[in-house]
Amino acid sequence: MAKVLVFIDNPGQALKKASLELLTIARSLGEPAVALNGDLHDDVAATLGAYGAQTLYRPSAADLDDYLVGPKASYLAAAVQTADATVVLTENSAEAKEIAARLGIKLGAGVITDVVAVDPDGTAHKSVLAGSYITTAKATTPVAVLTVKANSITPEPAVTGTAPATVTVEVPETATAASARITARNEKAASGRPDLAEARIVVAGGRGVDGNFGPVEDLADALGAAIGASRAATDAGWIGHDAQIGQTGKTVSPQLYISAGISGAIQQKAGMQTATVIVAVNKDSESPIFEIADFGIVGDLFQVLPQATEEIKKRRG
Amino acid sequence: MKIIVLVKHVPDAQFDRHLTGEGNTTDRSESILSELDEYALEAALQLIEARGGEAAGNKVIALSMGPAGAVNAVKKSLQIGASEGVHLSDDALAGSDAAATSLALAAAIRHLGADTPADLILTGMASTDGETSLVPAQLAERLDLPQVTFASSLELDGATLTARRDGDAHADTVEATLPALVSVTDQINDPRYPNFKGIMAAKKKTITTLSLADIGVDPAHVGRSGSWTAVESAEARPARTAGTIITDEGDAGIKLVEFLAAQKLL
Numbered sequence: 001m002a003k004v005l006v007f008i009d010n011p012g013q014a015l016k017k018a019s020l021e022l023l024t025i026a027r028s029l030g031e032p033a034v035a036l037n038g039d040l041h042d043d044v045a046a047t048l049g050a051y052g053a054q055t056l057y058r059p060s061a062a063d064l065d066d067y068l069v070g071p072k073a074s075y076l077a078a079a080v081q082t083a084d085a086t087v088v089l090t091e092n093s094a095e096a097k098e099i100a101a102r103l104g105i106k107l108g109a110g111v112i113t114d115v116v117a118v119d120p121d122g123t124a125h126k127s128v129l130a131g132s133y134i135t136t137a138k139a140t141t142p143v144a145v146l147t148v149k150a151n152s153i154t155p156e157p158a159v160t161g162t163a164p165a166t167v168t169v170e171v172p173e174t175a176t177a178a179s180a181r182i183t184a185r186n187e188k189a190a191s192g193r194p195d196l197a198e199a200r201i202v203v204a205g206g207r208g209v210d211g212n213f214g215p216v217e218d219l220a221d222a223l224g225a226a227i228g229a230s231r232a233a234t235d236a237g238w239i240g241h242d243a244q245i246g247q248t249g250k251t252v253s254p255q256l257y258i259s260a261g262i263s264g265a266i267q268q269k270a271g272m273q274t275a276t277v278i279v280a281v282n283k284d285s286e287s288p289i290f291e292i293a294d295f296g297i298v299g300d301l302f303q304v305l306p307q308a309t310e311e312i313k314k315r316r317g
Numbered sequence: 318m319k320i321i322v323l324v325k326h327v328p329d330a331q332f333d334r335h336l337t338g339e340g341n342t343t344d345r346s347e348s349i350l351s352e353l354d355e356y357a358l359e360a361a362l363q364l365i366e367a368r369g370g371e372a373a374g375n376k377v378i379a380l381s382m383g384p385a386g387a388v389n390a391v392k393k394s395l396q397i398g399a400s401e402g403v404h405l406s407d408d409a410l411a412g413s414d415a416a417a418t419s420l421a422l423a424a425a426i427r428h429l430g431a432d433t434p435a436d437l438i439l440t441g442m443a444s445t446d447g448e449t450s451l452v453p454a455q456l457a458e459r460l461d462l463p464q465v466t467f468a469s470s471l472e473l474d475g476a477t478l479t480a481r482r483d484g485d486a487h488a489d490t491v492e493a494t495l496p497a498l499v500s501v502t503d504q505i506n507d508p509r510y511p512n513f514k515g516i517m518a519a520k521k522k523t524i525t526t527l528s529l530a531d532i533g534v535d536p537a538h539v540g541r542s543g544s545w546t547a548v549e550s551a552e553a554r555p556a557r558t559a560g561t562i563i564t565d566e567g568d569a570g571i572k573l574v575e576f577l578a579a580q581k582l583l
Contacts, residue, residue, distance in 0.1 A: 068482070068491055069454065069464060094450065094467055095484065101454035104416055110545030111415065113449045123549065129334045129446070135341065135551040140544070180463040180493035183479075187487045195485070201582070223583075241469075241504055242485050247330055247445060248353065248503045256582045267330060273557060277580055279573065285564070292557040295576045299565025307570025312583065315574065 002030030005085035006053075007076055009096065010038035010065070015047050018198060020155035022089045022148060023051035025118050027158060029087055033057065035079035035169070037064050037072060045164070052158030054165075057083060061171040067179040069095060073102035074175035080107060080143065082169050087122060092147045093197075100145045110139030114251075115148045130247065130270030150198040151253060188242075196226040196243065201256045204228030204245055204272070208261020208282060208301055211238050215305035216260055222312045228252065228272075230262045245271035260301040264289025281305065318368060318436045320361040321378045321426055324394050326387035327351040327446040334446070341551040342412055343446050345383075350390040353441030355397070355508035356501050360471055361439050362398045363506065376400035378429060382410060382422055388524060395519035396511035402524040403429060409529055412541035415447070419455035421539050424532040426460060437478075438498040442467055453500040463493035469504040 004026040008019050026032035033055040034048055040058065048056060057079045064071050076099060080088055088103065090096040097113050104111035117125040123138050124146055139145070196202065203225045205216040213227070220227050228245040229238070245252055247270040257275035262268055264280070264287055272278070273292055280293035281301045290296040297304055326348045328334040337344040358379065365375035379394030381387045382405040391402035405425045413421065426438060438460070443450040450466075457464035465471075468480035468491075476495040481488060483504070511519075529536055537543055561576075563569060577583050 068489075069466070070457070073458070093485075097450055098454040098464070098466055101415070101451040102458040104451075104545065105419070105455050105458040108545070111449075111451055112546055113451065127554065128448075128551075129336070129343070130330070131554060132334065133336055133551050133553055135336075136549045137546055138549055139546050178461050178463050180465045180480075180491045180497070182489045183492045184490035185487050186489075188485070197485075241483065248442075256577070256580075270330065274554075277582060278557070279576070281569075281573075285562075290562055291559050293562070294560035295573065296560065296562035297565055297569045297573060298562065299569045303567075304565055304570045304573065307568075308573045309570075311571050311574040315578075315583070 002087060003083050003085040004030045004032050004087040004089065005080055005083050006032060006034045007088065007090040007096070007099070008034055008036050009072065011036060011040070011044045013041055013043070015044055016198070017155060018091050018150040020051060021150065021153050022091065023048070023053065024153055024155045025148060026089055027052045028120055029118065029122065033083050033085065035076055035083070037075065049164050050157045050161040052162060054162055055083065056164045056166045057169045058166060059171045060168050061175070064171070066182055067176055068182060069098045069102060070179035071171065071175040073099045073106060075169060075171045076103050077106040078172060079169045082167065086143055088143065088145045090145070090147050092149045097147050100147050104145050107143050108141055109143035109145050110141045111145040111147070112137050112139060113147045115146045116152045118146060118148070127274060131274040149253070193220065194224065194226045196228060196250055196252060199226035199252070199254055201225035202228045202245070202252050202254045202272070202275070203258045203260065204230065204262060205233055205239070205260050206230035206262030206268070207232040209233060209238065211236070213239055215302055215309070218309045219258065219305045222309045230268050247271060259289050259293070260305060262289060263287045264292070318365065318375050319378070319433055320364060320376070320437045320439055321380050321429060321435045322354070322358050322361045322394065322399065323422065323438070323440040324354045324358065324379050324381045324390045325351045325444045326381060326383050326390035327444055330445050336551045341548045345386060348386060348389070350393040351441060351445050353443060353445055353503060354390070356503050356505050357439040357441050358394055358397055358399065359506045359508040360501050361437070362509070364437070364473060371400055378403055380405065380422070380425060380429070382406070382418065382425070384411070391524055392519065393511065395522045395524070396515045397509060398515060401522055403527060404524055405527045405532070407529040407536070409536035409540045412544065413539050414544035414546045415449055415451035415455055416545045417539040417543045419452050419459055420543070421529070421532070421534055422452070423456055423459040424534045425527060426456070428527065428532040434496060436495045438462070440498070440500045442500050442502045453498060457498040460498065463497045465491050465493050465497055466500040468499055468501045471499060471501065471505060
């Protein structure tokens with residue numbers, strides 16, 4: 001049976017939903033194992049067992065977080081060899097994709113990014129050119145490395161859980177030699193809102209919010225949504241760059257995307273047009289966003305959004 | 318100092334883009350210099366200008382891999398201010414995935430550094446067509462260079478490079494020693510446009526064309542046959558169509574909530 005290695009970088013106190021999704025996909029492909037970096041809490045180990053992980057690999061070095069990407073790829077390459085894995089699954093974050101990239105060269109393995117589904121034979125499905133095409137691709141090498149987007153599958157625990165064994169993987173001494181060092185780290189304040197890439201609902205604001213994200217934030221909180229923004233809004237400094245959705249920002253694929261005060265130029269659409277339902281609010285009836293909206297409102301977002309927020313609160317009593 | 322900037326000729330993202338023909342490769346008929354590469358070029362120009370420019374022996378080489386048309390990305394780079402251009406072009410490169418692309422580019426970079434190795438390889442954060450972001454990291458791995466990716470600021474003090482990298486949960490300060498590979502985000506600078514002087518000056522600059530034979534790469538290791546991934550099928554996603562559009566008459570917020578409730582999204 002194929003051995004499938006899931007890489008989880010710093011799981012923290014509890015596993016993210018995206019990690020549980022990877023484990024669920026791993027079980028459909030073969031026998032899952034996990035390569036971790038960072039601390040391993042008892043709860044996390046128990047959850048990994050419940051999701052069917054047979055073995056947990058941990059690095060012999062504790063300083064991988066002090067460097068950018070390279071040493072983590074070296075560790076993961078050693079873990080793949082120790083586990084004798086033929087498929088490696090990672091999340092689809094910028095750093096995870098780069099670890100996958102270097103791992104691919106180290107192992108002579110094909111890397112497929114932005115995967116949204118994997119067939120049992122390893123065929124990967126992804127959307128390309130800003131969501132305008134769906135493609136299937138396959139690694140032609142003995143080992144395949146796939147980076148999988150969050151919200152690709154509903155996570156499900158294994159029918160029978162395991163008590164996984166822990167194995168230490170020797171990180172090669174040369175791993176840190178030609179690597180960039182991280183000399184300072186500034187943690188960003190947690191917003192308490194869902195992670196943009198993983199959120200089921202996104203409310204995004206653009207030029208039309210004119211510096212005031214208040215109504216967007218209020219509606220997002222009423223819906224339990226993440227907040228996004230167009231490049232115009234992040235360039236203006238109204239909100240952090242990490243909220244940017246679009247070709248040079250994040251690509252999101254939520255069940256509901258509410259666009260407020262965004263015209264919907266093609267670069268913006270590139271980041272959100274695979275959302276299941278799109279709602280648009282814009283004063284300008286000619287905005288291209290209305291061409292793809294399931295429900296469009298020509299109106300002032302400063303009237304429409306607060307009214308919608310109040311109505312949601314009222315209905316929820 | 319010697320900086321190599323990777324520039325890619327990509328389909329203009331302002332228009333609908335298509336996959337075409339054998340192997341589902343991207344239709345490149347309406348292509349331009351990738352917008353994201355302009356930030357890398359600007360960063361390179363600023364670094365050499367702060368060190369006395371070309372007069373002080375510094376240079377910026379714009380390197381593009383791609384079919385005949387890709388030379389236009391090199392030309393545009395020369396107009397913006399690159400010192401010289403290199404176009405890696407060979408029929409056998411068609412259909413290369415990230416791994417094969419990085420193999421060819423690594424060989425070209427070694428070739429260009431045969432006399433004086435480059436101090437810095439600069440790239441954009443991703444191409445605007447493939448959008449995988451794999452090539453910079455794979456190049457760093459193949460060239461055994463420290464990688465400083467997604468830099469939103471870049472400073473160079475002697476041989477020590479310091480950059481800021483913004484993640485979702487934290488922003489890091491990253492340090493590396495030259496030679497290094499750096500990819501930059503669109504937050505790093507405001508790229509300049511080619512002016513008349515630059516356009517005229519570009520006509521006198523050299524563009525070198527390299528084939529796989531020139532850089533010592535076996536054609537079997539690149540292109541579709543040398544790639545480690547294969548696209549098996551591609552289907553155009555049906556275009557989204559407009560749904561219901563209403564004009565606010567004072568109750569659009571309530572109608573919006575009714576719509577969400579009907580879609581079971583509340």
